[in-house]
Amino acid sequence: MTRSKLAAALLAVLAPLTAVGLPVMDAVHDDHGELIMALDDDGVLHELTREGWLTVGEPCPTAGPYSLQLLKLPGYDATAFIFVIDGSGRIYQTDSTAWLELQPPPAAAEAPCRGELFNPTAGGVDTLLVDAGGALFVNEGEANWRSVEATLPGAPRDLEVFFEEATLTANPFVLADDNRLYGFVDDAWQPSETFGAAARLNRLELHVDDETGGVLLLSVDEDGRIYDNNATGELAPTDHEPCPGDAPWELKLFFVDGGFDLLCLDSAGRLYQALDGSWNQVCDPFPSIDSE
Numbered sequence: 001m002t003r004s005k006l007a008a009a010l011l012a013v014l015a016p017l018t019a020v021g022l023p024v025m026d027a028v029h030d031d032h033g034e035l036i037m038a039l040d041d042d043g044v045l046h047e048l049t050r051e052g053w054l055t056v057g058e059p060c061p062t063a064g065p066y067s068l069q070l071l072k073l074p075g076y077d078a079t080a081f082i083f084v085i086d087g088s089g090r091i092y093q094t095d096s097t098a099w100l101e102l103q104p105p106p107a108a109a110e111a112p113c114r115g116e117l118f119n120p121t122a123g124g125v126d127t128l129l130v131d132a133g134g135a136l137f138v139n140e141g142e143a144n145w146r147s148v149e150a151t152l153p154g155a156p157r158d159l160e161v162f163f164e165e166a167t168l169t170a171n172p173f174v175l176a177d178d179n180r181l182y183g184f185v186d187d188a189w190q191p192s193e194t195f196g197a198a199a200r201l202n203r204l205e206l207h208v209d210d211e212t213g214g215v216l217l218l219s220v221d222e223d224g225r226i227y228d229n230n231a232t233g234e235l236a237p238t239d240h241e242p243c244p245g246d247a248p249w250e251l252k253l254f255f256v257d258g259g260f261d262l263l264c265l266d267s268a269g270r271l272y273q274a275l276d277g278s279w280n281q282v283c284d285p286f287p288s289i290d291s292e
Helices: 005-009
Strands: 024-030 033-039 045-049 052-056 067-071 081-085 091-094 099-103 114-121 124-130 135-139 146-151 156-164 169-176 181-185 188-191 201-208 215-221 226-228 250-256 259-265 271-275 278-283
Touching: 024 067, 024 250, 024 259, 033 067, 067 114, 081 114, 081 124, 114 156, 114 169, 124 156, 124 169, 146 188, 156 201, 169 201, 201 250, 215 250
Parallel strands: none
Antiparallel strands: 024 033, 033 045, 045 052, 067 081, 081 091, 091 099, 114 124, 124 135, 135 146, 156 169, 169 181, 181 188, 201 215, 215 226, 250 259, 259 271, 271 278
16 A cells, blocks of 8 residues: 555545444445445445335344445446445445355454455455554455554544555545544555534545546534535535435545435434435435334
8 A cells, every 4th residue: 555646635534433323325336227235223224226225134143333335346237236344344245134154354353343344356355454452453365364563543433444546555444533534545544633523423435536536525423414515625614505304424425427416314214315415315214213
């Protein structure tokens, strides 16, 4: 991991965060269609259909906080593979009916961990993991975990990884519990400056323009307000209507058909889509929560 064009994006420190459970979400969009899935705080997997959320399969056999990623692998153009990392750092793959453990967590990892998958190839998927003690681990193509001699000064709250295919470089960005955003630059964690948000921020979204190297950052605070770095280069409150529903929220930014699609998911599973500065409700809560 070396210096990259993302070093300039180390520009925001986030306000204090609470350790709360919330659902996670991911999606894939391509010529074969669209797939949106979510994993609730109980490890139950849901797929978005025309009728709303459809609960599929059995819950994840181990506890969160979870990371859910839908990835395309070379040679499987019409198939999206479902990967989950649990709170201990264990890597799963599921076909929505059974859970296959691909890799146990690092023996030295301290739960809870935050993980992210990147660089999907025919030989497997790479994984980056930061544990509660700030230790950094890398797993390449389902090989053994290796540790990196750099300790994050705090436990991770959220994690994003940008993988530069041209240089085969993974660039992790971690939202830590010392209220700072860290990027891994020159084999060390580099913090951003302090940013005084109006309320505590609890999610981070990152998109990098492949052509310009420009970085778009988004976040949502505990009151549902949306922040971005468009106006000033630093995270600042936007004029967008706050997220509706019940806190805390998951926030996901997808690049679809040449434009951005911003979704928010509340803690009950209500899904909303950003539309002209407001929100349009896409579906009702998860069936497992709605029926309780």
